[in-house]
Amino acid sequence: MKIQQLSLFAENKPGHIAAPARLLAQESIDIRALYLADTQQYGIVRMIVSDWQKAAALLEAHKFVVKITEVLAVEVPDRPGGLADVLDALDGTGINIEYMYAFPYSRSKQAILIFRFADPDAAIARLQIAGINLLASEELLKI
Amino acid sequence: MNSVLETSVTDCHPASVPDYTPASQLRHLQLQRLRSVVTRAWRQVKLFHSRMDERGLVPEDICSIEDIAKLPFTEKSDLRDTYPFGLFASPMKDVVRLHASSGTTGKPIVVAYTQEDVDVWTSVLVRCFAGCGLHRGDIIQIAYGYGLFTGGLGAHYGAEGLGATVVPTSVGHADRQIMLMKDFGVTAMCCTPTYFLHLIERAAELGVNMKDLPLRTGVFGAEPWTESMRKHIEEASRIEAFDIYGLSEIIGPGVGCECRMHQGLHIFEDHFYPEVVDPTTGAPLPDGTEGELVLTTLSKQAMPMIRYRTRDITMLLPGQCECGRTLRRIGRIGRRSDDMLIIRGVNVFPSQVESALLQIEGTLPHYQIVLTREQELDQMEVQVEVTPRMFNDKIGALQGLHDKLQNALDRVLGIRVQVALVEAHSIERSQGKAKRVIDRRTS
Numbered sequence: 001m002k003i004q005q006l007s008l009f010a011e012n013k014p015g016h017i018a019a020p021a022r023l024l025a026q027e028s029i030d031i032r033a034l035y036l037a038d039t040q041q042y043g044i045v046r047m048i049v050s051d052w053q054k055a056a057a058l059l060e061a062h063k064f065v066v067k068i069t070e071v072l073a074v075e076v077p078d079r080p081g082g083l084a085d086v087l088d089a090l091d092g093t094g095i096n097i098e099y100m101y102a103f104p105y106s107r108s109k110q111a112i113l114i115f116r117f118a119d120p121d122a123a124i125a126r127l128q129i130a131g132i133n134l135l136a137s138e139e140l141l142k143i
Numbered sequence: 144m145n146s147v148l149e150t151s152v153t154d155c156h157p158a159s160v161p162d163y164t165p166a167s168q169l170r171h172l173q174l175q176r177l178r179s180v181v182t183r184a185w186r187q188v189k190l191f192h193s194r195m196d197e198r199g200l201v202p203e204d205i206c207s208i209e210d211i212a213k214l215p216f217t218e219k220s221d222l223r224d225t226y227p228f229g230l231f232a233s234p235m236k237d238v239v240r241l242h243a244s245s246g247t248t249g250k251p252i253v254v255a256y257t258q259e260d261v262d263v264w265t266s267v268l269v270r271c272f273a274g275c276g277l278h279r280g281d282i283i284q285i286a287y288g289y290g291l292f293t294g295g296l297g298a299h300y301g302a303e304g305l306g307a308t309v310v311p312t313s314v315g316h317a318d319r320q321i322m323l324m325k326d327f328g329v330t331a332m333c334c335t336p337t338y339f340l341h342l343i344e345r346a347a348e349l350g351v352n353m354k355d356l357p358l359r360t361g362v363f364g365a366e367p368w369t370e371s372m373r374k375h376i377e378e379a380s381r382i383e384a385f386d387i388y389g390l391s392e393i394i395g396p397g398v399g400c401e402c403r404m405h406q407g408l409h410i411f412e413d414h415f416y417p418e419v420v421d422p423t424t425g426a427p428l429p430d431g432t433e434g435e436l437v438l439t440t441l442s443k444q445a446m447p448m449i450r451y452r453t454r455d456i457t458m459l460l461p462g463q464c465e466c467g468r469t470l471r472r473i474g475r476i477g478r479r480s481d482d483m484l485i486i487r488g489v490n491v492f493p494s495q496v497e498s499a500l501l502q503i504e505g506t507l508p509h510y511q512i513v514l515t516r517e518q519e520l521d522q523m524e525v526q527v528e529v530t531p532r533m534f535n536d537k538i539g540a541l542q543g544l545h546d547k548l549q550n551a552l553d554r555v556l557g558i559r560v561q562v563a564l565v566e567a568h569s570i571e572r573s574q575g576k577a578k579r580v581i582d583r584r585t586s
Contacts, residue, residue, distance in 0.1 A: 007536030009529045011566050037538050041545075042529075042564055044536050063568040065534045098537055116536075 001124050001134045002070040004052040005114070008045040009065045012038055017045060020059055029055045032141055033114060035101040046101070048073075048114070050141055071116045072123060073135040078104045078111040086113060089130035095123050105143055112140070156273035156305065158266050161413050162468040169469060173416055174208045176441035181205055181214065184447045187232035190225060191215070191449060211416065211439060212427050216450045222252040222392060233257050233445040243291045244391040244490060254293070254391050255445035261300065263442055264394050267411045268301020271400035274409065274466075275362055275385045277331050279306030284327075286320055286334035286342075287365065287488070289313040293395025294365050294488065298333045301397060307331075314338060314488075317345040328357045335488040336363040336372055336384075340519035343379045353380035362387050364396055365488035367476050386475055392451055393438050399473060407460045407472030414442050417473060418450070419459050422480040430461040435480050436473060454481040484514065484580065486521045489558045493579045496525055499555040503547050508533065511570045516584040524561040525552060528570055 010016040017036070024031060030050035037044045049055045052068065059066045076082035083102065090097070096118040104111040112135070117123040127134055164172070182202040184191040194215040195201065204213065222230060231238070239258050243251040256264065277283065283302040287294030295313055302309045310327055312320055314334065320342055323329065332339060339361055346353050361376065364387035376384045388408050389396035398415050399408040410417045415438050419428045422435040436453045440446075456479060460472040484491045493512060501507055509528040514521060527548060535541055541564065549562045571578065 005536075007534075009534050009541075009564075009566060011569070016566070039538060039542065042541070044538060044541070046536060065529055065531050065567045067531070067534050067536050069536050 001072060001136060002120055003048060003073050003114075003135075003137045003140060005069050005071045005116070006047045006049060006052055006055055006059070007067045007069060008047070008059065010043050010045055012040065012042050016043075020045070020062075020064060023058055023062060024049065024055055027054065027058055029058070030141075032143070033101070033103060033112070035114070037099070048140065069116060070120055071114050072120060072127070073140045074113040074115065074127065075110050075133040075135050076113060078106075078109050082111055083113060086127070086130075086132055089127060089132060090123070093122070093126050095119060095126060112143070156269060156278065158269040158304070159273045161411075162270060162274070162409070162470055164413065164469055166469050169413060170208055172413055173441060174205075176413075177208065177211060177416065177439065178202060178205050180439070180441055180443065180447045181449065183232050183444075184449055188230055188447070190221060190230065191217075208416075211418065211450065214439075214450050216425060216437065216452050217448055218452050219252065219392070219454070222254075223250060226250050227253045228255070230446055231255050232447050238445050240296075242293045242296075242391055242395065244293070251291075252392065254395075256394075257444040259442075259444050260394070260446075263414055264297060264397060265300040265304040267394070267397040267414060268297060269304040270411060271387055271397050272301055272305045272307070272331075272362065274400055274402040274468075275331075275360055276383070276403055277302075277305060277307060277360055277362075281305075281307040281330045281360075282310060282327055283307045283331045283333060284310040284312055284320070284324060284329045286312050286314050286332065286338060287396075292488075293389070293391045297389070297395035297397060298362075302333070317342055318349065321346045321349060321351055324356055324358060325351060330357050331360040331362065332358060332382075333362045335365045336368040336376065337366065337487065337516070337519055337521055339363060339376060339380075340372070343376070344519050353382075356380075358382055361385065362400070364388060366485040367478070369477070370475075388473070388476065390438075390453060390455075392448055393440055393453075394443065398438065402464060402466040402468060404464055404466045406464055407474050409464065409468050409470040409472050410438075412441075412470055414440065416441055417459060417471060419457065419473075422454075422456070428458075430459040430471075433458045433474075436476075454479045454483060456480055482580070484512070484523075484582075486514065486523050486558060489556070491523070491556055491558070495555050496552065499551040500525075500527065500548065502555075503544075503551050504533065509567075509570055510579070512580045514580065514582045514584050521584060522561065523558070524563055526563045526565045526570060528567050529564050530567060 031047050033048040035046045056066050098116040100115045102113045185202050237257045238255045240256040242254050285298045289295030359382050361382045361384045373384045385401045387396055387400045389398040399410040401408050418437040419434040420437050428434040436455045436457050438451050440448045455476045457473045457476050482493055508530050511526045513524045552560050
């Protein structure tokens with residue numbers, strides 16, 4: 001259920017995301033999801049890509065500092081309350097969300113929530129009990 | 144009588160009399176004092192004694208002032224290695240004051256004064272101020288830092304010794320400095336030249352024209368500055384700006400100072416014997432040749448320094464000054480032979496930055512120090528490359544790392560610096576040795 005996410009350190013300056021994006025494009029690696037967390041000085045680019053091992057090796061070969069983290073992808077109906085239902089399932093369990101991001105995909109009226117949990121195994125167990133649909137890596141990439 | 148003496152009445156403070164000692168008499172006094180200080184250090188300071196032994200020397204081998212070249216050098220690292228009290232030649236009960244300044248790594252270097260030393264220090268500063276044309280009746284604002292730094296208290300005692308009125312503001316609080324300069328009718332300012340530039344700018348913002356103030360003299364030191372800076376300061380504030388030189392290891396400010404001729408800095412060589420040596424070989428260089436300034440304290444009790452390597456590059460100026468002083472002069476100091484940086488008057492070594500980074504990271508990340516000047520104040524940024532080991536994809540964790548680095552640097556350096564986390568391999572690698580310092584401070 002765990003999905004490998006690639007994180008990159010980038011200074012908050014023009015052009016600093018273009019370079020890794022170009023590299024991935026050249027190797028036909030598809031970016032399925034991307035989220036940029038930024039401060040005034042620097043940012044962290046978080047990506048889910050079609051081939052994370054190849055992408056990591058490629059970026060590292062070009063001197064980028066890359067970190068692989070495990071995240072969970074949760075599929076919810078794209079309607080008001082979709083996110084709240086998932087959060088309700090976690091409420092009171094002490095399971096801590098480090099960060100999250102979300103994107104809709106209109107064809108099936110679903111939305112995908114990407115979570116990084118402090119304890120992903122506990123989160124998986126809890127979300128499965130609550131009947132929440134977790135996507136495996138292949139499923140996410142097929143979207 | 145010397146015509147200059149007749150015309151510049153303000154220079155004739157009684158403390159300034161030694162400034163005019165005939166050269167032959169001065170050399171005789173220096174030899175006497177040198178023999179006495181060498182004997183004292185040889186008896187009291189283990190490190191010095193053993194270095195004399197290594198060379199087969201005893202104090203009696205000093206028969207002429209030129210024999211000083213036989214003596215071993217003292218280095219800044221000797222102060223660090225004997226931290227805190229290893230070079231003291233007086234028992235602690237005779238030490239009335241301790242000061243400290245930054246060393247090359249985490250530990251500071253310590254300097255000590257007996258009452259006699261404090262009195263000598265005061266007397267040389269009186270001579271500095273008198274040479275700048277200041278006297279009783281002047282109101283002198285001391286905006287050097289007070290505390291462990293020798294600048295504030297040194298200048299303070301000197302200004303009081305002169306009989307002037309002292310306004311001990313210490314450094315910082317520019318608006319208040321300017322208000323007091325104006326309200327108290329301050330006639331002389333003592334601070335680092337860059338701080339004074341900052342005050343000029345700030346005064347303009349506050350609608351205060353420095354030219355309208357009674358201020359007429361500035362005594363600036365603790366960092367190298369240039370003729371173009373002097374010109375700018377003098378034009379912007381209509382004062383006469385003087386360069387004062389000193390270092391804690393020798394006594395603090397007051398080792399030397401310009402007179403009104405502004406043709407180099409007179410060294411108070413009845414107390415501090417100057418030599419200029421080749422920085423690589425240590426061989427003495429003739430007057431007029433640039434090299435490293437080496438100073439020997441001729442009268443210091445608590446902590447004599449024999450042939451201390453200042454790392455300041457200058458030359459002994461040949462000939463006598465038109466002011467009539469017999470004291471030899473050094474050229475203004477523009478650079479150093481080591482990698483010490485002077486930032487807002489504070490000594491900083493890149494090695495201190497390394498030790499702070501090591502403390503936090505365990506290994507040394509690639510880093511670079513970038514110096515700039517903003518609003519006339521030195522700014523120091525330490526750029527640290529984010530290594531895979533340091534990188535964490537949570538903003539909070541990176542911010543935490545940033546803050547930890549920031550705090551460690553502030554603690555070790557004693558001044559506020561900016562930390563910037565930068566991408567790996569973004570700092571330019573020069574061939575072999577990394578270029579650790581980029582100095583973008585102009586003027």
